[in-house]
Amino acid sequence: MxxxxxxxxxxxxxxxxxxxxxxxxxxxxxxxxxxxxxxxxxxxxxxxxxxxxxxxxxxxxxxxxxxxxxxxxxxxGEKNEKSDTGETEEVIAEGQYPIMGKSSVTVEQMVDYFNSSGEKYPESALGKGGADSIETFCQMYYDEAVAEGVRPEVAFVQTMKETGWLQYGGDASIEQFNFAGLGTTGGGVAGNSYPDVKTGIRAQIQHLKAYATVDSLTQECVDDRYEYVTKGCAPYVEWLGQQENPEGYGWATADNYGYSIVDMISKLKEMK
Known part of the structure; x- marks a missing residue:
């Protein structure tokens, strides 16, 4: 190789x-x-x-x-399309009667409840304010309450309690069309006055709504004390009494104020 x-x-x-x-x-x-x-x-x-x-x-x-x-x-409580009677009775059984909501109470029941008191409707005095009959008066309460989402029986019964079945006798007079002692603080202070029955009713209902919820008003505000209320502090009728309100707020200081109104509502609802 x-x-x-x-x-x-x-x-x-x-x-x-x-x-x-x-x-x-x-x-x-x-x-x-x-x-x-x-x-x-x-x-x-x-x-x-x-x-x-x-x-x-x-x-x-x-x-x-x-x-x-x-x-x-x-x-x-937003299922109001269902039976209002069943819903209301359930709430009452729990000891909490809501101020806001739909109601099964009718104008006729409100009229019958007033008549059951035996007192005479002051048609002369209230007629000057646009409510010459108990029927007209109750219809106003119903319409104004429904407009703001307040249960009509709550406002109406409160008026019966505050005015002694529209007979008055306290610091406020019937001519003021003040149906729930708005602005009365005792000691002869007469409180607020309104131009007619409807305005007085609306002011009361708006004041109730202020206690019951933080929702704004539907109609123009005529309650000049609306701004002073802690909104939503008393969603239940029972809590309108300051002594029974968990936070000490409330419409009145009387013992069992709200509970007495609920008791009256129960009697109203027994009217057929």
Whole structure:
């Protein structure tokens, strides 16, 4: 063998070795890349699975929130389209008679309740203010109360209590058309006066609404003491008495003031 033939053979061997090494390297890299791809794919699948689970849980929570919200809405008394009588009686049984809400009480029951007192309706004095009969008077109470979302029986019975069945005799006089002692503080202070019966009734109802809720008034405010009330401090009739109100707020200081009104309402509702 000649020397140059030997060199060629040697070069060929080294070239084959080099190619073999390169091939091994390429195969190794390719194999590792496959592993990395598998790991990346697996990680991606894990992330996707977690995202899917999170989305599913979120959907469940949203559905639960909707259901809970509906239940809360029903419990808050906004299901007034259902039987008002059943709802009212349930509240009375719990000892909390709400000032706001729909009512099953009728104008006729209010008229009969007044007549059951045996007192004479002061048609001369109240006629000058636009209510010449008990029927007209009760209708005004009903309409004004419904306009503000106040239960008519609450305002009407409060008036019967405050005025002694429209006979007055306290610091305020019947000519003031002040039916619930607005502005009377005792010691001969006559309190507020209004131009007619309807305005006096509206002022009382707006004052009741101020105690019962933070909602704004529906009609133009005629109660000049509206701004002084802590809004929503007495949502229940029972809490109109300062002694029974959890925070010490209230319409009057007399013992069991609100409870006595609820008792009178119960008697009114017995009228057929």
């Amino acid at each position: 000649e020397f140059k033939d030997f060199n060629k053979d040697k070069l060929k061997i080294w070239l084959e070795i080099f190619l073999a090494v390169v091939l091994v390297a390429v195969v190794g890299i390719a194999g590792n890349k496959g592993v990395f791809d598998k790991k990346s794919a697996k990680a991606a699948e894990t992330v996707q699975a977690k995202e899917a689970e999170a989305l599913k849980n979120a959907e469940k929570e949203n559905e639960a929130a909707k259901t809970e919200g509906t239940a809360d809405k029903d419990a808050s």
